[in-house]
Amino acid sequence: MYSIGVDIGGSHITSGMFEHSNKKIIPDSLAYSKVNAHAPKDEILDAWSDVISKSISKKNVLEIQGIGIAMPGPFDYYNGISKMQNVDKLDALFGVNVRNELAARLAIDSSKIRFINDATAFSVAETQIGKASLYSRAVAITLGTGFGSSFVVDGQPVLSGELLPKGGFLYNQLYNNQFADDVFSTRGILNYYTALSSKSVQNVQVLCSLINDDPYVQPVFDWLGKELGKFLLPYLKKFNAEVLVIGGNISKAYSFFGPSVSKALPDIEIYVSNFGEEAAIIGSALLLDDAYYQELLPTLKVM
Missing domain, CATH: 3.30.420.40 (ATPase, nucleotide binding domain)
Known part of the structure; x- marks a missing residue:
């Protein structure tokens, strides 16, 4: 099983394809870009979609399980809606359903895009496979x-x-x-x-x-x-x-x-x-393990 893990910061995005059987990121699938945190909504979302698309296309995989995204807060991780406002980053996304926006751009079912806090994604990687x-x-x-x-x-x-x-x-x-x-x-x-x-x-x-x-x-x-x-x-x-x-x-x-x-x-x-900067990517990709995600849902609802 393969899924895409994404680490989003205020001014950057990194994504990669995670192979669940080997519990490893496929090195040549990693993609990175700086992002203008003060750009309009569509510019930010287009930039994110472009990087994620590169990770999807860099490996000859027939189907990915979905996309997990490690995102800074404040953010509604359960519903996929940004709550960032007056925090000097990504203000243009306030109130935007990021899940639906990315699903439309990437032509993927919205239920297959899942979110988690970035620091929590790090802990998930460490406590699940570290x-x-x-x-x-x-x-x-x-x-x-x-x-x-x-x-x-x-x-x-x-x-x-x-x-x-x-x-x-x-x-x-x-x-x-x-x-x-x-x-x-x-x-x-x-x-x-x-x-x-x-x-x-x-x-x-x-x-x-x-x-x-x-x-x-x-x-x-x-x-x-x-x-x-x-x-x-x-x-x-x-x-x-x-x-x-x-x-x-x-x-x-x-x-x-x-x-x-x-x-x-x-x-x-x-x-x-040991995971370094890939920890959040791994932690977010692990959200596509359906059994683990179901266990995590009560926490995501109040995160």
Whole structure:
């Protein structure tokens, strides 16, 4: 069985064909494009459809099971309707039934297009076919332009309950009088570097390249690991988490901040995702496993 997995961000889209029997993405099916987050509705949807079409056409497969899409919120994942408004991205899609729009453009039954939150898609990949599948209770976080999180029990994301914050979201929790999203993200790291050094860099990748030449860089990563661990500790303890999975672009710098995270979280297994940037594609493609999707539906209805 084959399905298409799609990872949509505010300014990009990546898609690929997933082979369910081998649990792998077909490498030459991957397609990517930047997208103008402030473009009109049809320009955005046409760009998305074009990339998805490329993934479909790159492999000689008679039929795909459907399309799974990892999408940032706010979004009605059950009905496929965008709720993004005044968030400086994709505002033109507010109130649009993205499922129906893409179904018409791709000539596919709308029921075969399924949506999930992007951070949750990451956790689905990790807990269904990644190393976290060996654990009952997992927390997955993504570190990048924002701070994503998902709490999972026996492969099922959970959004409510006294053991976790509402929606499983950590980005909107306060830490040292700041939202966690403003601390454990690209802007938080770069702001801290500037505060220490009175210098600025373009992104975390550039910061990593300076690790051997700039005496301020390692202290920034030591700070990140220590503070991230201190922030996560009460949530992990309350949830009785057995494993913490870290993904997102900043996870590529784990060798720099990992030791301080481990020191702050000595009693929990921690690992960096092996799937890298393909995790959300895999997690969304797994939505086309009908049995798993039926189990997930109650969660998607309130996501």
